[in-house]
Amino acid sequence: MFDLKFQNVSKRYFFTGGSGPWHLPWHSLRSRQKSEIWALRNVSFEVEEGEAVGIVGHNGAGKSTILKLLSSITAPTLGEVSIRGRLSALVEVGSGFHPELTGRENIYLNGSILGMRRSEIASKVESIIEFAGVQDHIDIAMKKYSSGMYLRLGFSIAAHLDPDILLLDEVLAVGDAAFQGKCLNRISELRAAGRTIVLITHDLAALVRLCDRAMLLDSGKLIMTGPPRKIIDEYLAMGFAGVESLTTTDPASEKLAECRGVSFIPGHSGESIQTGYPMTARLTYFASRRLANVGFKISLYWPSGYLCSELATSAASGINLSPGLGMVEFYCPVLPFQPGWYRVDVALESNEYVIDKRQCCATLRVDPGKVVLGDFYFEHTWQVIEK
């Protein structure tokens, strides 16, 4: 029995941009049909009752459009969307809070916006406040809240919904590590209780942990569905497609050089990258002209967004590049990282400015290798010396 069903769904958006002060009424009538974009094209899938499905894809692939269609925020241009059961969508935590109202008043406001009845909210209000950890501030206006409190209260209200189907869009990256843990537990609870979950996240570790199945989207098309690990590998293989290039050089001038790709290669007989074993990181670049004194950097981030560590060419001895394609290899004899998924940024810098920078352009997957107790693998040898 399905809970959610997409049948040949396409969604078209129109742009009405580019109207200056001399924009006359008849212009908008004529130009209305001109600029359009298909956010989704002919997408079909089903989500079974009690299933947890993750959606991955680069920005602009159509993930959020799927959630908007599932939650009836908007309707498809073509095709049909069917839903069975009470559905709650968390597209952005805390949307609908009113800054002038107190936290408590906002619980009622936000709760009713999310579809709860007042009596239901009244019975849960204390538990919501406790979960969010804002007991001391609950009766003051929310404009005085810190952004962390704002988000925690928002998630806490949502976590107390009791839907048959829960849609989550990038809501796991809320609050500190302890609060994130609470959020994940709550989602696992709902999952264990047989609720249907659709999850959009860039936190690939959470995806593997929570989902039975994943779907890969690219440019509005459903590329494939399958077990989360397989889909994530496929997603990572897509490389830089869709990752925006950031640069601090004059954007009008031609690009001096750019990063073309990054890959991680296990440096031992195993097939995957494992804790405690060698690894090679390979960054390919393209230089359009001769460049002096450049540096390459690969930054690895925890799912929480904190910098874990960096691979970088030495700043003191800059590299001179010749025009054309090239490759930088970083060799790590022992990988100290715990098993998990790490977000990757790459950058190409020269002296004081950034020539090219790609954020979140790849993910490093580390599989269990040597046993780690604690934060990282500590390479060591030992011997017994008897007197």
Next chain:
Amino acid sequence: MIVSGIKTLIDYADLLYTMTMLRLSVRYKQSLLGWFWAVLQPLALMISYTAIFSRVAKLSSEGIPYPLFVLTALLPWVFFSSAISGATIGIVHYGNLVMKVYFPREILPLSYIAASLFDFCIASLMLALLMLYYRVALTWNALYALPIFGILIVFTSAVSLIVSAAQVRMRDVSMAMPLVLQVLLFATPVVYPLQSVPSNIRRIYLMNPVAVLIDSFRRVLLHGDSPNGALLAIASAITILTTVLAYISFKTLEATMADFI
């Protein structure tokens, strides 16, 4: 469509209540005069209209003291116009919400109606005081004021659905609204009696349900007459027709409203 739409609306009835309370409490937070504003607007209009139309223009008021005459019509008029001008911007104002969460969108314009209704109730106390002051003899016909005002609420809701949905597609609506309401005020017997309307245009004039309802409202309260049944029947028929059309077109536009915010 209508049945399932109304079922969803009933599911979200608590949200309508919460949004109305939000509207009321936010409006008066950090304001010095607070609730008194609900009285102040019709009061100020009453004073200035009395000065202009009674003292300067010397309009007839059917033998009723002009301040009472004009205030009795001003209360339903202010209800109508404040509800409509609020509802016009309602959905666009909450665009952020509309793009992120699903709920029946009509709750937004309807919450402005409910808030205006609340203001109307407060301002009615002032009308009651003024009626006492001028020793108006109430008759049982005054009870007709309730169903008459009921029809006005329904008509106002229907108009608010149309203008709020239209505003999402064309922001011109809110630009035009003050002008439209100004014209409509003078096409409604608020500052002058219905009798002053030339009989050759009265047929068209009475196609406006607001004009009929406001005149009937004043008639049953101040004159103690029973309302003109034929006129009320026409106004009710127009109201029902407008409501059905407004609801169907609103629900049709609602599906993709989020794309136009």
